[in-house]
Structure formats: C-alpha cells, structure tokens
Amino acid sequence: MFGIALKSLRSKWRDYIVLFVGLIISAAIFYMFSAMANNKAFLESNSIVSQISIIFVIGEILLGIITFVYLNFANAFLLRLRQSDYGLMSMLGASKKQISSLLLRETLSIGVIATIIGIIVGFALTSLSSSYLIKLLGVELTHWQSISIKSVVITLVFFTVLFLLNGLYNQRRLRKQDTLTLLLANKQVNQPKVHAKVDLLFGLIGLALLIGSYALMPKVASIGMAGFVLILILNVWGTYWFISRTLKMITNGMRQSSFSMRGLRSFINGQLSFRLPDYQRMLSSIAIMFALALGAMSVGQGYYRMLPKLAESSYSMTAVYDTDKVKTDNLKDVTWQQTYHYVKKGQTVYFNGAEFNQNKLPARVPEKNGSSMQTKWLTGDYIRKTPGSEYTLEGIANQLLNQSYGAKVVVTQNQSKMPANTPVQSLQLVKVADMLANEKALAHNANIEEKVNNTKVEFAAGSYAGYQQTKGIFGGIEFMGVFLGIGFLAMLAATLMFKTLSGVADDKQRYRILSMIGTSNKQITQTVATDLGILFGIPMIIGVLDVIFGLKMFAPLMAGENNIYLGFGPSLVGILVLYLIYYILTVWMYRRLIKN
Amino acid sequence: MTESLLIANQLNKSYLSAAGVQQDVLHDLSFSVDKGEFVAIMGPSGSGKSTLLNILSTLMAPTSGTVTINNKDIWQLSDKEVSKFRGQDMGFIFQNYNLIDSLTVQENISLPLTLQKASVKKIKQAVQKVAQMLHIEEYLNKYPSELSGGQQQRVGAARALVHNPALIFGDEPTGALDSENAREMMNYLTNINANEGISIIMVTHDAFSASFASRILFLTDGEITKTINRDNQPREVFYQQVLSELGNFN
Numbered sequence: 010m011f012g013i014a015l016k017s018l019r020s021k022w023r024d025y026i027v028l029f030v031g032l033i034i035s036a037a038i039f040y041m042f043s044a045m046a047n048n049k050a051f052l053e054s055n056s057i058v059s060q061i062s063i064i065f066v067i068g069e070i071l072l073g074i075i076t077f078v079y080l081n082f083a084n085a086f087l088l089r090l091r092q093s094d095y096g097l098m099s100m101l102g103a104s105k106k107q108i109s110s111l112l113l114r115e116t117l118s119i120g121v122i123a124t125i126i127g128i129i130v131g132f133a134l135t136s137l138s139s140s141y142l143i144k145l146l147g148v149e150l151t152h153w154q155s156i157s158i159k160s161v162v163i164t165l166v167f168f169t170v171l172f173l174l175n176g177l178y179n180q181r182r183l184r185k186q187d188t189l190t191l192l193l194a195n196k197q198v199n200q201p202k203v204h205a206k207v208d209l210l211f212g213l214i215g216l217a218l219l220i221g222s223y224a225l226m227p228k229v230a231s232i233g234m235a236g237f238v239l240i241l242i243l244n245v246w247g248t249y250w251f252i253s254r255t256l257k258m259i260t261n262g263m264r265q266s267s268f269s270m271r272g273l274r275s276f277i278n279g280q281l282s283f284r285l286p287d288y289q290r291m292l293s294s295i296a297i298m299f300a301l302a303l304g305a306m307s308v309g310q311g312y313y314r315m316l317p318k319l320a321e322s323s324y325s326m327t328a329v330y331d332t333d334k335v336k337t338d339n340l341k342d343v344t345w346q347q348t349y350h351y352v353k354k355g356q357t358v359y360f361n362g363a364e365f366n367q368n369k370l371p372a373r374v375p376e377k378n379g380s381s382m383q384t385k386w387l388t389g390d391y392i393r394k395t396p397g398s399e400y401t402l403e404g405i406a407n408q409l410l411n412q413s414y415g416a417k418v419v420v421t422q423n424q425s426k427m428p429a430n431t432p433v434q435s436l437q438l439v440k441v442a443d444m445l446a447n448e449k450a451l452a453h454n455a456n457i458e459e460k461v462n463n464t465k466v467e468f469a470a471g472s473y474a475g476y477q478q479t480k481g482i483f484g485g486i487e488f489m490g491v492f493l494g495i496g497f498l499a500m501l502a503a504t505l506m507f508k509t510l511s512g513v514a515d516d517k518q519r520y521r522i523l524s525m526i527g528t529s530n531k532q533i534t535q536t537v538a539t540d541l542g543i544l545f546g547i548p549m550i551i552g553v554l555d556v557i558f559g560l561k562m563f564a565p566l567m568a569g570e571n572n573i574y575l576g577f578g579p580s581l582v583g584i585l586v587l588y589l590i591y592y593i594l595t596v597w598m599y600r601r602l603i604k605n
Numbered sequence: 606m607t608e609s610l611l612i613a614n615q616l617n618k619s620y621l622s623a624a625g626v627q628q629d630v631l632h633d634l635s636f637s638v639d640k641g642e643f644v645a646i647m648g649p650s651g652s653g654k655s656t657l658l659n660i661l662s663t664l665m666a667p668t669s670g671t672v673t674i675n676n677k678d679i680w681q682l683s684d685k686e687v688s689k690f691r692g693q694d695m696g697f698i699f700q701n702y703n704l705i706d707s708l709t710v711q712e713n714i715s716l717p718l719t720l721q722k723a724s725v726k727k728i729k730q731a732v733q734k735v736a737q738m739l740h741i742e743e744y745l746n747k748y749p750s751e752l753s754g755g756q757q758q759r760v761g762a763a764r765a766l767v768h769n770p771a772l773i774f775g776d777e778p779t780g781a782l783d784s785e786n787a788r789e790m791m792n793y794l795t796n797i798n799a800n801e802g803i804s805i806i807m808v809t810h811d812a813f814s815a816s817f818a819s820r821i822l823f824l825t826d827g828e829i830t831k832t833i834n835r836d837n838q839p840r841e842v843f844y845q846q847v848l849s850e851l852g853n854f855n
Contacts, residue, residue: 267725270715279707515706522703525664526764527692527720530684 028087029123030594031503035079036127036168038496041135042072043160045492072496077171079500084116084175086511088182091115095183109180116179120172127168128161203261212258215250218243223554227561237562248296248551253289256547257282273536276523280516280540291508292548295501299552300559302494303584307556308563309487310576315567316479317445317472322382322568324472325371327444328451329405330437332461339450342442345371349438351409352431357417358406359427362389365420371440372401381568392420404470405436411468444472495587502545502591509541509595513602520603537603538596545592553581610772610804611638611661616670618656618827630656631667632827640771643798643805645815647851648824654808655776657824661806662697662774663687674772692720696765700777702757704749710760711745717768735763739793755786762790766797773797775807779814791817812851816844823850 046069095108136155222243229236260282269275321327326345330337337346347368352359369386376383392398399418406416421427441447451473458464466477520533528536560573567573618631630653638644648654659665661672663679672679674694682690691697696717704713711732718728736742739759749757758781765773775794779787795817797803809815817840823831833850835843 264709264712269712270719270725270728271722272719275708275712275715275719276705279705279709279712283707519705519707522705523716524688525691525697525703526717527688527690529688532688532720 028083031083031507032123033127033130034503035076035500036124036164037131037134038499039072039076040128040131040160040164042496043163044135044157047157047159075497075500079504080171080175082504082507084179086507087116088179105184109183112179112183113176116176117172120168124165124168128164132156205261208258208261211254215247215255218247219251222247223558226558229562230565245297249293252292252547257285273532277536277540281543291505295505296548296551298498298501299548300555302498303552303556303580304559305494306491306580307560307577309491310580311567311572313483313487314575315572316483317476320472320476321444323373324475325373325384325401326438326440326471328439328454328471328473329408330454330458331409332458334461335454335457337437337439340439340441340447343439344442345440347438348435350433350435352428352433353409354428354431356415357419358409359419359421360402361424361427362393362420363423365389365392370401389420408464408468408470411464413468499587502588506591506595509544510598513599517603534600537600541596541599549588608640609637610640612673613661614671616660617668618660619668630827634829636822636829638804638806641802641804643818645818645821646808646824647810647815647821652824653827654824658774658776658808662695663691692717693768694771696770696773698762698765698775698778700780702761704757704760706749709746709748710741713760714763714767717764731767735767739763754781758782772804775805777809778807779811787814812844812847816840816847821847
C-alpha cells in the first residue's frame, strides 16, 4: 500500500510541487521563529526586560494557530487533488479502509518530507533574514545562531502531529462521501449573483466605511480611545466590504462599459468577478495582515530611528563621568561641560548648592503647554526650595550608587554644610551637540567609566545611556515584531498562492478556449500576470493605504507629524520585495500549470 | 475554375499508446477544399475525423504532411501568426460549445473582436447582428450555465461567426441539438455559406446534417474511402444518397 502512495505522488507531481513549496515555506518560517524563540543567549543578551519571553510565547502560539489553519488548507488541497482518484479506486473495488489508509500514508509522507526540507531551507532563511534585519534595523545582535537542535525537534514534532491530525480529519471526510461525489469533485460553477441596485448601494457603503476610517485616523488624538475603537471597526468592516461589495460593484460596472471591450479586459474582469465570492475573506485578511506587518515595521523602525532624538530631548546632558580617567577631549562639538563635587553617605548623595549657584545645572522640564521639553538652568537655591526639582540630580545619584532607583539627594547651602569626614569626589557632566556623531567616543568613555566604577549602562544617567537602554529594549522587541509580521505575511501570501493554484483546473479550461479562438501565448501570459496581479494587488494597495493614513495616528508617539514616515520607505521596500517574490512565483507556477 | 482555399497534403497522425504501440489515426490523407465550399466529413467513431479537423484548424499538429490555407503552410506559422489566423480567418463551432463560463453570452461572442481590438461600435453592431440571426438576443446578459444545450450551441456559433471569418470549422455542430434546433443550425450555416461565401468544413456522424453540405468525404481508418457530391440535387434526395452510402459502409 505504501508503494501505491508513492506511485500516486509521482503521477501528479506538478500539483504536488505546488503543495510542497507551500509546506516547505511554512515549515521554514516556523523553524525560523522557533530558532529565535529558543535561543536563550540571544534573547537574554538583547532584551533587558524579562517580559520579552512572554511576547515570544504569544508569538509562538499565534504562529502555531496560523500554521494550523494553513496546514488545514493545504490538506484540503491535497484531498481535492486526490478525490477523483479515490473515487475511481473505490469504483474499482478498493475498500474505504484501504483508501483512507492510503490517504493517511500519503499525507504523512508528504508532511514529513516537506518539513525536513523546510527545516533545511529554514537554516538558510534564518541566517539570511537575520542579517537583512540586522542591517535594516541597525540592531546589534549577539549570540545569534541559525542552527538549533531544539528547534529542529520542535518543528518536526509540531508538523508531524498537525499532519497526523489533518490526515485523520481528511480520513473522516473521505469516509463520509460516497463514490459518486468523489468522482465528480470540483465540477461546480460558482456564479456570482448580480442584484445591480443592492450591489451598488453596498458597494458605496463599503467605500464610505473605508474612506471614513482613513479620514478619522489623523484625528485619533483628539477623539480618544473610543475613536480608536471606532476606526478599527470601520477599517476592518470597510476592508471586508470594499473587497466583497465595492469590487463587485466595480466588476458589475465594468461588464457594461466600453472599457472592457478591448483585448482580454472582459475576460480578466470575468475572472475577478468569479473569484471574489471565494476569495473575499482571504483577501481581506491579507490586506489587514499586510497593513499590520507594514505598520508595525514602519512605526518600529521610525521609532527606532527616533530613539536618539527622544533620548536627547529627555536628558539635559549627554553623559555623566564619575572618574577623571575619562577625558572628554575626544568629544566633538561639546556645548556644555561642568565639573561638580559630591559626597556619598549610605543611600544619600550630597551636593554643594553653592556650586550650582555659580554654575547652574541644566534640567529638562516640560513646557507650560505640556507638549514638549525645554532646558531650564537651575541654581542651588532654587533646587533646595523647590521640591521635585532635584530629579536630575537623583538620576545622577543612582548612577553614582550603581542602582536603578532609590538614591536620596541632599543639596546643601554651601561647602560647610556638606558631611564631614567623608571624601569629596568630583564628577563631570558633558553635553554634545550631536550624540550620534560622537557615538564611538561616547562608547569608549562609557567603557572606561564601567571599568573604573563598574557603572552599568542601565543605571547610568545622560542621553547616551538612555539611548543605549531603549535601544536594547526596543531593538529586541522590534526585531521580533518585524520577524513575526513578515512571517505571518509570508504565510498568508503563501495561502493566496495556494488558493490561486488550486483553482487552476477551472482556469485551465478557460485559457484553453482563449487559445483556441486566437489568443497568443504572449497574450495569455500577460493576462495571467494581470489577473493574478489584481488578486495580489488588492490587499497590497489597501494595506499600503491603511499604513499611509494609519501612521498619522502615531504622531504623538513620534513627536510630531514630521517624523511619522521615517520608517515607512525602507519597510515598504522590504515587504514589497517579499510580496513580489510570491507574486512572480505564483505567476510562473500558474503559467506552467495551465500550459499542461 | 475555382480557387483552392485549403489543401491537405499527405497528412499522417499517429499516437504512441500507453503500451508503447504506435497507432496510426490518419494515413497519407490528401484533399482540398475550394473557396466558398461546404464540405462534410463523415465516418464511424475512431475513423479519425475529429483528429483531422483539429489538424486542419491548427489545434493539433500532424505527425507529417502539410496543411496549406490561402497558400500558407499553417504549421510553419509563428505563435503570433497562428493566433492571428485563429482569431481572424477562422471560426470554430465545437461539439461541447467551449464557452467561457465566467463571461456572459455577450462577452463570449465579443471575444474574437475584442482580441482584434475592434472599435466598440463595430463590436456592438456585429454582436447584435449575429445574435439576431441566431435568435439569442434575449440571452446576451446571461451566463452560459444558465442556458440550455441548444442555446449554448447557438452562442458558440455566434462566436465563430461574429468576426466574419473566411472559413468555419464545425465539430459535430448539431451533436447536442434536437432535430428542430439541428435543422435551424444547418439552415443557418447553409445561408452564410451561400450568401456570404464563407467556406465550411464540418465533421458529423449525422446524415441529416451532412446532407446540407455540397460535398461529403467518408473517412475509414484514417483514409478517405469515398467522396460524394450533391451537385444540383435537392437536399432531400442527397440525404437519401448519404443514407444509402452509410448503409454500404455498415
């Protein structure tokens, strides 16, 4: 019986290649993610917060669910592929038991082979994609490994179990169907019902919903949380109705128009109108996933690029050095530099207020209207009299005590009020005009500071340390977010590829007729490219529009409208390249399938 | 003397069966069709008549031999030229209609013209004209799946005729029709043959349909074994002659 299973694999190898490629991609993506999730050293060295592992667990569950759905779809495709053969076998006298055992063997052998190849592809993809992402994000990743034995085992077990479950499910379905249904599988026409007026009304509503969500997006700051929920509902509902109703309205209109009476436009329009009922859910999900992936990448990258600016705006100084071993003469464009003295006693750090009267201490305070920060120069007297104004000093004190919080600060009136019998130490505060231009020198200085005082970057004060901290936290999250976003999109795009290719039997007949009545091979290739281009293009265009308008919602986070598109360009290029590869691959396979 | 439109010269077609045995379907077959002629090809099933029609209409390549239409060897044409020939010079009425299920009747009929990038006005006029002639105007906005077999056959015929081809191939064009519809279809084909000078080559196993032709080729085991001409006989008389010829065959 196993011999028969292998032989039937050979008889329909073209269709199986389609199935295989999809499965390999999904196994490879699963492996990639798992390799990252199981790479403790990588996670620990790149994320300061421990919650990061939770994000990973959630991510893995999500990926597991989406893989499960995907495999279900792939297996339905497999069953469809074999249904009429099974019908024939059944007619020739094979028992249901024999056939369903054959089906299970087939499913499992395909699954295991595809998973193994997928894992090998996963090795390559992991190292490739990580180097691309590292470059794209400018994140430094340490302890990154492409090959993880644990992940290989997890992927293999997970996929085998899923294939086993799917195989059993297919068996059940197969047993329920009679021979005739099996033989006549795939012979139904799904003709769209046209109700011109209703279609027009609903089509316009769909368009209005989507446009409405776009119009509200820039105003989210003023309409608050309820507004955000409203936008979300309008957008999701609008996306679905736009694809299911508005596009139907457009294809109806095209049928009547002179525009479609040229070349193969009417054919392409017919293809779309026949596909819509079947594809609307999938296209809507892809549009939303496209927007989420692109949006997450754009915001993440934009925010990542903003980190230096944000750090500079929240600290009045670039760095604090607690040792004179650090020479600040390696820094360029120093805008302000001052040495102060202090005394450490237990958890308390004493500063001499007179020093601040002489050389005022800069502090970042919110402007009166509250939206942005400005630098205020404080005297010792002011700090002593104004509760809360000593927080800049507290940050410095925590660095001096090498702790994240809890330091007490006392500003004395003058030198004589400082605690006696304890050594007076000095510290240098420095501010440079451009932190990024000084990044190397600042890193060098931080290194010396760490060697001398064992100062950890997460406890240090100043914009450089703040930048390093957020970069560490954010870089890790961002890397995972982008990875997941691309992974989901890749899988959804693969599903679209699958669905298109699994419907190729109907299309093949249509293209055969076209060829018989005088369509050249070149025209057929162009028509296939256009037909599939529209299918792939719909979710892409909606996704890109979603992000163009959606990014306006992030204006407050990104410190203003000017910065919202910082990360959009590079993210778009990255995602489009991936999407384009799927599209080209689909056109190529589809063209081959209809030729034969 | 009338001019030859189509010349088939020493056509051979053989398949390799699954067992690896070569099977000859057509054997050194030669004949010609004049401009404006209406030729029927008859023969028992398996005699190779559909294969012959597919080869004559560029849909299938012969193993050897040539087919010349309007002095051009159709098997020497490029992909583009073949498409142009199919799209402009010939029309094909299929036994199983071969309508595109995702297009309305109107769109199906328009296809040969939209492929030629004809003007919208010309397309509308031409579609209207053939639809009127074939009595399918009321179905123009329906899908093929909403029509009966006879109606679909007429739509197929409309598509084959809409672009005024010089030559029409028919593969059992009445195969799916009842006698009333079959008579109507054949009257229609006779009409366009007589009035518009369109040549017709038709494969059929039905003596009634064949009797509308001016010449009938009988095919047995891949060879033309008999040719009969209608000359000036009335159709009914010719029909009796065809029937008796078929009797001789059996």
